[in-house]
Amino acid sequence: MLQIQPAWETTKRPSSKSIADGAPVGIFHTDAKGTCLYVNDCWCKLTGLTPKEALGQGWHKGIHPDDRERVLEAWNLALQANQPFHSEYRLVRSDGSLAWALTQAVGEIGDDRRVIGWIGTAVDITERHRWEQDLRHREQFLHSIYEGTDQFIFVVEVLQEGEYSFAGWNRTGERLLGITSAEIIGQTPEAVFGVTKGGSLRQHLLDCIGAGTSIHYEECYLIDNAETWWLTTLNPVKDDLGRIYRIIGTAHDITERKQAEIERQNLVSIVDNNSDFIALASAEGKPFYINAAGRKLLGIDSGSETTGLNMFKFFMPEDLERVVLRYIVPAVMDVGSWSGELRMRHFQTGKPISVDYSIFKIKNPETGETIGLATVCRDITERKRSEEAVRRSSALFQEMAAREALLNRISTLIRNSLELDKILKNVVEQIASLLQIERCWFSWLLRKGESPAWNVVSEVRRPDLPSFLGKTPADLKEPLVAKLFNLEIIHEDDVVMSRVTGMDRMAELGCRALLYLPIQTLSGDIGVIGCASVSGRRHWEAGEVELLSAVCSNLAIAINQADLYQQSRESARLALAKSLELERTLMQLQQTQSNLVQAEKMSSLGQMVAGVAHEINNPVSFIYGNLIHAQEYTNDILKVIQLYREAYPQATPEIDDAIDEVDLDYLVEDLPHLLSSMKVGADRIREIVKSLRTFSRLDEAEKKRVNLHENIDSTLMILHHRLKGKANTTGIQVIKSYGQIPEVDCYSGQLNQVFMNLIANAIDALEDRDQGLSMAEKRAHPSTIEITTAVVDDCVRISIADNGPGMKREVISKIFDPFYTTKPVGKGTGLGLSISYQIVERHGGQLRCMSELGHGTEFIVAIPLQASSKIC
Numbered sequence: 114m115l116q117i118q119p120a121w122e123t124t125k126r127p128s129s130k131s132i133a134d135g136a137p138v139g140i141f142h143t144d145a146k147g148t149c150l151y152v153n154d155c156w157c158k159l160t161g162l163t164p165k166e167a168l169g170q171g172w173h174k175g176i177h178p179d180d181r182e183r184v185l186e187a188w189n190l191a192l193q194a195n196q197p198f199h200s201e202y203r204l205v206r207s208d209g210s211l212a213w214a215l216t217q218a219v220g221e222i223g224d225d226r227r228v229i230g231w232i233g234t235a236v237d238i239t240e241r242h243r244w245e246q247d248l249r250h251r252e253q254f255l256h257s258i259y260e261g262t263d264q265f266i267f268v269v270e271v272l273q274e275g276e277y278s279f280a281g282w283n284r285t286g287e288r289l290l291g292i293t294s295a296e297i298i299g300q301t302p303e304a305v306f307g308v309t310k311g312g313s314l315r316q317h318l319l320d321c322i323g324a325g326t327s328i329h330y331e332e333c334y335l336i337d338n339a340e341t342w343w344l345t346t347l348n349p350v351k352d353d354l355g356r357i358y359r360i361i362g363t364a365h366d367i368t369e370r371k372q373a374e375i376e377r378q379n380l381v382s383i384v385d386n387n388s389d390f391i392a393l394a395s396a397e398g399k400p401f402y403i404n405a406a407g408r409k410l411l412g413i414d415s416g417s418e419t420t421g422l423n424m425f426k427f428f429m430p431e432d433l434e435r436v437v438l439r440y441i442v443p444a445v446m447d448v449g450s451w452s453g454e455l456r457m458r459h460f461q462t463g464k465p466i467s468v469d470y471s472i473f474k475i476k477n478p479e480t481g482e483t484i485g486l487a488t489v490c491r492d493i494t495e496r497k498r499s500e501e502a503v504r505r506s507s508a509l510f511q512e513m514a515a516r517e518a519l520l521n522r523i524s525t526l527i528r529n530s531l532e533l534d535k536i537l538k539n540v541v542e543q544i545a546s547l548l549q550i551e552r553c554w555f556s557w558l559l560r561k562g563e564s565p566a567w568n569v570v571s572e573v574r575r576p577d578l579p580s581f582l583g584k585t586p587a588d589l590k591e592p593l594v595a596k597l598f599n600l601e602i603i604h605e606d607d608v609v610m611s612r613v614t615g616m617d618r619m620a621e622l623g624c625r626a627l628l629y630l631p632i633q634t635l636s637g638d639i640g641v642i643g644c645a646s647v648s649g650r651r652h653w654e655a656g657e658v659e660l661l662s663a664v665c666s667n668l669a670i671a672i673n674q675a676d677l678y679q680q681s682r683e684s685a686r687l688a689l690a691k692s693l694e695l696e697r698t699l700m701q702l703q704q705t706q707s708n709l710v711q712a713e714k715m716s717s718l719g720q721m722v723a724g725v726a727h728e729i730n731n732p733v734s735f736i737y738g739n740l741i742h743a744q745e746y747t748n749d750i751l752k753v754i755q756l757y758r759e760a761y762p763q764a765t766p767e768i769d770d771a772i773d774e775v776d777l778d779y780l781v782e783d784l785p786h787l788l789s790s791m792k793v794g795a796d797r798i799r800e801i802v803k804s805l806r807t808f809s810r811l812d813e814a815e816k817k818r819v820n821l822h823e824n825i826d827s828t829l830m831i832l833h834h835r836l837k838g839k840a841n842t843t844g845i846q847v848i849k850s851y852g853q854i855p856e857v858d859c860y861s862g863q864l865n866q867v868f869m870n871l872i873a874n875a876i877d878a879l880e881d882r883d884q885g886l887s888m889a890e891k892r893a894h895p896s897t898i899e900i901t902t903a904v905v906d907d908c909v910r911i912s913i914a915d916n917g918p919g920m921k922r923e924v925i926s927k928i929f930d931p932f933y934t935t936k937p938v939g940k941g942t943g944l945g946l947s948i949s950y951q952i953v954e955r956h957g958g959q960l961r962c963m964s965e966l967g968h969g970t971e972f973i974v975a976i977p978l979q980a981s982s983k984i985c
Contacts, residue, residue, distance in 0.1 A: 139214075139235035145228050147171045147188070159214060159237050161206030172233070177203035177211065184216075192228060195220060201238065213242040265289060265343070265364035269302075269318060271357050277302060277318055280359070289336060310334075321347040322357055331367065342371035390457075390468065390490045393475075396483050398424040410468075410492055412461035424488070429456045429465050441472065445486070449474045457490070467497045495620070496609040523664055531678035536671050537571035540664065544644060545573040546932075548657065552624070552645040554581050557638060558597060558631075565589050576929065576950065578623070578647065591615045593629075597641055603629040604658060607650040619645070626651035630661050632669045636676060642668075733798045740795060744788045751781055818856040821864070821909060821976075825849075825900060828868040835876050836898075843888075845879055845896045852903040857976055863952045864976070867960075870945040871913045871972045872898065877936070878917035878970065907978050908958065914971035920964040928962060 133140045139156030143149050152167045160167065160175045176184055180202040191198035199217040206212060218233025267282035278301055281294040292305070302318075303311035313332070321328045327348045333340055343364045350359040384391050390407035394400045400422050403413065411427065428437050436455065444451040450473035456465040468490040475485040523543045537555045545553035554572035559565060565587045572581050587594055593615030596603055605611045605627045608620045619627055626646040633639055642665060754777075758764075764772070829836070829847060838844030879896040886894075894916075901912040920928070920935075927933045929950045934943035953960040957977050964970035 139237075141167075141172050141231075141233055141235065143172050143231045143233075145192075145230055147173060147231065150230070156235055159212065159235055160204060161208055161210075166207075172216075172231075175204045175206065177205050179203075191218075192220075195228065198231070198233070201242075211239075212237055213239045263366075265362075267362045267364075269360045269362065271318075271322065271359060275319075277315065277360075279305060317345070317347060318360055321349055321360055325349065325357070331371070333371075341366060341368045343367065388491075390488070390492070392424075392488045394424050394486045394488070396474075396485055398486065400424060410459075410466060411457065412459045424486070427457050429458050432456055445472055445474065449476075454493070455490070466492060467494050469493050493609075495617070498617075498620070523667065531675050533672060533675035533679065534571065536668070536675060540668055541571050541573045541642070542932075544642065544661065544664065547660075548644060550644055550651075551575040551578060551647045552581070552643070554643045556581075556641050556643060558587065558594070558641055559584075560587075560589060560598070560639075575647075576947075581622075588615075597629060597631045598639060600631045600633060600639075602631070602658060602662070603627070604653040606652050623647045625649055626653070628653050628658070628661070630658075630665050632665050632672070634669060634676065635673045640668075640672065729798065733795060736791075736795055740788060740792050744785070744792070747784055747788060751784070754781070816858045816860055819859055819861045819864075820856050821854065821859075821911065822851055822902065824861060824865050825868055825902075825911070828865060828872055831869070832872055832876065835873075842883060843891045843895055845876060845898060848897055848899040850899065850901040852901070854902050854904055854909050855978060857909050857978060859956055859976060860952075863955070867949040867952050867974060868911075868913075870949045871974070874945065875913060875915040875917065875970070879915055882917050904978070905975070908975045909978060911974040911976075912971055913974075914969060916969040919966045919968050919970055920962075921966055925962055925964055929960075 133151075133153045136153060136155060139159045140151075140153045141149055141156050142151035149167050149170055149172050152162075152164055157164055157167060162175070173181065173184060173188070184200050184202045187200050188198055190196075197217065197219045199215070201213065201215050204212045204214050215236045215238045216233055218231045220228040221230035221232060223229040262283070263285055265282065265286045267286055268280040270278050270280050272278060278299050279297040281298055283294070287293050297305050301311065302314040305311060306314060317328070317330055327346055329344065329346050331342060331344050333342050335341075344367045345362055345364045348361045348363075349357040350361060352358050385404045387404060388406050390410050391404045392400055392407050393402040403411075408414070425433060425437065432455065441451045441455075450471070452469075452471040455468055455470035457468050457470075458464075459466055470488070470490040472486060472488045474483045475487050476482065477484050523540060541553040541555055552572070552574045554569050554574075557568040557570060559568055566584045567587050568584045569581045574580065589595070589598075591614055593603065593613050596613070603613065605613070605616060608616050608624055608627055611617075611620075616627065624645040624647055626649075628644040630642045630644075631639055632642070642661070644661075836845045836847060875898050879898070883891055883896060897916050899912075899914045901914075903910050924935060928946050930943075931947040932943035933947075950960050953974055953976070959973075959975045961973045961975075962970065963973070
């Protein structure tokens with residue numbers, strides 16, 4: 114405790130009082146209880162009290178009520194502890210205004226070592242407090258920005274000798290990086306981010322210090338396993354001497370903007386590097402951009418040559434009035450776009466260029482106003498040189514497991530046979546089925562002898578496509594042939610766009626996509642498996658090529674084995690007088706194998722039917738012929754018995770017993786009916802035999818004039834057991850709407866085969882439908898087959914329609930393909946309709962199918978009336 118002895122004597126020391134009165138701070142002197150004994154002018158000015166008002170009162174009279182308790186408590190504690198007193202508080206001046214004061218006081222110690230009074234000072238700190246409060250508000254404001262912004266803010270201290278350490282970062286940084294601000298305080302950039310990223314930040318800090326001002330840079334960072342782009346600004350903070358002692362960094366996520374820039378750059382790159390012609394023009398048609406492919410297509414060397422051009426100069430002069438002004442311009446003006454085939458003009462040669470041309474308006478998305486025109490076109494010159502075949506859809510490549518299974522199946526097929534023709538046929542069939550393509554063939558590439566040639570020995574193709582079988586000349590200097598001799602695999606997704614010489618010939622044959630896989634045998638011969646799509650361009654997957662390469666490896670082994678086998682049989686084959694004829698026959702047999710399978714079945718069936726009909730016909734004819742005599746004899750006997758009964762009405766007892774025992778009256782009445790029933794049964798058997806003989810027609814190898822109604826009726830007779838009702842079924846009703854048709858020149862047995870296939874398929878479809886219906890539904894909607902015949906355009910038209918479940922479009926497009934079937938395994942071979950199609954074509958006719966899912970199916974057979982008639 115500071116001792117003042119005496120602390121304050123105004124009467125004895127007037128010089129001290131003068132000093133106190135002129136002091137710039139408020140000075141007061143109180144007794145031990147705090148009652149003012151003296152106050153100077155500055156204190157009075159601070160409190161707003163006059164000396165008279167202040168003396169005799171407590172120094173704390175003007176303390177704000179909310180602060181008084183706190184201040185007096187501190188005063189009492191200082192008094193009890195004999196310690197100096199100091200406190201900040203609010204004063205309520207006499208005029209009601211507030212002021213902040215800082216009061217400090219020390220005790221005046223008496224002789225008894227007790228506090229007898231206090232001498233203190235009071236300083237007006239209102240401005241300082243206001244400044245401190247403003248400073249706190251600013252700090253809170255800046256802190257709210259620091260912590261509330263979604264930007265990443267970090268602070269780096271610039272230390273001596275070029276070192277840096279983090280002073281912290283905001284909550285956004287903690288959230289993004291998963292590291293708290295406290296963890297990085299005092300750490301170097303390398304310690305926080307690692308050598309690479311930390312070293313990069315250090316270099317940017319050096320650049321900022323070197324520049325002496327703010328710098329900006331963009332960098333990519335991996336956050337949560339995702340690439341993000343950030344725009345970072347480094348702001349240096351300087352002291353009074355101009356030295357940079359701190360750097361404040363702010364980082365803003367610009368990932369979306371960067372991705373948009375990258376996408377825009379990629380789009381520009383794609384457009385400029387696109388192989389198609391792409392051009393942009395003003396709404397008046399003045400071009401201001403043509404990509405590289407477009408300039409090349411038109412023969413324009415550089416983009417600067419578009420100056421002064423007009424889009425109308427792009428077209429052939431003769432097409433300008435006839436097509437462009439008449440159709441294209443009105444369409445663009447009315448609907449905003451036009452697409453179609455057109456001819457453009459080469460600027461250097463003046464020659465026409467055939468293109469697929471599309472033009473459309475570019476509109477302002479907000480106002481809808483036309484701001485330009487865009488043109489996209491593709492050179493189709495090569496495509497226009499070939500005839501585009503009818504497209505047909507094909508299934509996608511099967512899953513890997515199915516491919517492996519197929520490879521095993523092909524391997525088994527080719528290893529289980531030593532017959533080369535059979536091996537090749539199995540391979541091309543399996544490949545065509547796997548890839549769902551319209552053509553697949555195997556060809557030998559012959560270079561020995563005077564005339565090099567392609568020799569196609571096996572193929573699978575869509576029925577409407579021409580055959581490749583046989584030899585065609587080959588040019589050994591042609592790049593395509595040279596590549597195959599080098600055992601290079603060749604695949605073209607679009608033959609029209611191919612630059613390989615030799616592909617144009619395949620394009621002329623209707624091929625749009627090609628895959629060639631060469632094979633070399635031990636004897637040095639080159640074989641080639643060819644795969645082609647004719648319905649459009651096709652992308653050959655790497656997995657498909659890899660799988661077929663494995664097939665080729667197995668095929669090469671099988672060919673070598675077959676060659677060895679053929680060599681072992683060479684001597685036996687040489688002994689055959691007609692080896693060449695047999696070889697041709699075998700090739701023809703391979704082409705028609707599917708026909709022969711079914712034909713053999715029908716031949717066996719025909720032989721059996723004819724044999725059964727012949728064997729039954731003899732005894733039936735004998736029975737039928739004798740029934741007439743038996744009926745006559747019986748009538749005579751009954752007549753004689755009746756005469757006996759009339760002549761001798763009284764018979765002997767033995768005769769009466771016999772008459773009663775055999776019930777002679779019943780026999781006389783029933784025996785004629787019995788013989789009549791036997792005659793009806795014999796007639797029925799004769800009709801069945803006649804139908805069987807009509808159906809078989811084994812004796813009719815040549816065309817003959819035939820009543821087709823009899824053939825249809827004989828087929829219905831054969832299938833009668835499937836048409837009649839069974840347990841839980843109502844049977845199938847056959848409606849025959851026969852028209853007046855003449856006899857037709859045809860192969861009767863083959864047409865019977867067609868009718869058998871079509872009616873049997875209709876029965877199968879109706880049986881499948883009935884399985885899902887109740888008995889009441891079957892009675893309400895009975896199954897029916899309607900057979901209609903008529904003469905239309907010099908052809909006999911036979912319609913076989915059912916009210917079954919119908920078929921989908923994709924099924925209808927495949928039903929005539931060999932081996933395609935929708936029936937369960939073991940129930941259908943997929944050959945019936947294919948063979949029927951070929952039989953009808955052989956007659957110069959047509960077989961068509963019309964079906965809709967849920968509305969039944971109709972097959973229409975059209976056969977010319979005469980063999981020389983036009984195709985129906």
